[in-house]
Amino acid sequence: MRAEPPAWAPGPAQAAALLEEAADLLVLHRDFAAAVERCEAGCDSLGAGPGPGHESFAEVKCSLCVVGIQALAEMNRWREVLSWVLQYYHVPEHLPPKVLELCILLYSKVREPQVMLEAGSSWLRAQANQRLPELGSLLELYLAEVLLPLGLFEGAEELVRGCAGLDSEQQLALLGTVRESRRRWAQREETRSPAEEQQEPATETLLGVLSQKLLTMLTLLRRALRSMSNHFYLLPYKKMLLATFLLYLVVVRLDPASPTSLPFIYKLVQLFRQAWAAVLSPVHRPPIRD
Structure with missing residues (x-):
């Protein structure tokens, strides 16, 4: 009779089991602190990186971070989210597209988009991410939720032109979005000043x-x-x-x-x-x- 592996054995299999527990704690039991603990244990059990034959390593780790982000947000600990995920990915360029997307949406929702300025720019400028199919959608999201609401139009245009993974049609469409946002911003400033004086x-x-x-x-x-x-x-x-x-x-x-x-x-x-x-x-x- 085969002996069962230890309950906390490292590796993707144990991380997947912890992921399932964390999801249950988050959705069914609403025990957010325990869900975060399971996610942290799962990420720790994966070690420094995937070994040969561990194709599911990245997917499990990403899913653990997604559940952890949601649990932290439920506890109103959203300020910790970016630093929390970076302790497992170390640099913003290595964040999975789904994790970056959640971070952008979260900090935009709490009206702190400036938190994602450096992390988002680093990810979008990284050469390794230029080949990812999510590049275009993430760049559009980053513009809409971070750069344009902050009025950083020159930086937005520079970022769009610097993304080698975009084709000319995508670049033109995004540059048009930046110009339209700049025009609306200028109109808003012109109409808001007299109103503020009154x-x-x-x-x-x-x-x-x-x-x-x-x-x-x-x-x-x-x-x-x-x-x-x-x-x-x-x-x-x-x-x-x-x-x-x-x-x-x-x-x-x-x-x-x-x-x-x-x-x-x-x-x-x-x-x-x-x-x-x-x-x-x-x-x-x-x-x-x-």
Whole structure:
């Protein structure tokens, strides 16, 4: 009776078994961390490179990386994806077309296409990749999702002309796409500038209205506190003012994580400090007992 191989025996066969486990964990069990662990174990079991007769080596390794990318994305660890795959392929030029495609799409979706600038350019310029049938589609994807959204039109034209694997018809079509994108970009810039100039006063007006509301609210609160100060010496002024301020922030639904909200928050803080100084000035401050 033949003995079964060890559960973690290296090679494509064990890597294929780990690939199946990782796919099940990803799709059926939604255990993304465990799926990544299986993918890493599978890639490690393949060693440094395929040996003679291991024709399925590259396919299994690519599939493990595809599952790993999806699992990392599900865990919102997309920032790790490029470095994660490069630890198994070492340089961008060696990435399989499918892995490169997934990386481009992922970083484009999260609006970080610049992450793929160097990796994508290195892959598309590599001489060994000029013979691959996926070259044209990957170049088109790289242009559409990375270079053109970033406004890098000169670099896009240079890259298209430098790809020896493209025929003249493909080059002309891609260069036409770059020129059309440049034209639309210029039109957008021309029409956006006046709109932005009109938006800034409108934004200032809105901020002024909201700031005035806050100041009015605190002024009314100050009057109410002054009228009660003779009867309620133990009233926690600072706590009430702070609660009012926080309530106002909730009412206007500010998102402190949003960069666009920062100037508004700074204005509110300044107004709050001014109102605080007015309310708690020595003239109107009632005696507070511990």
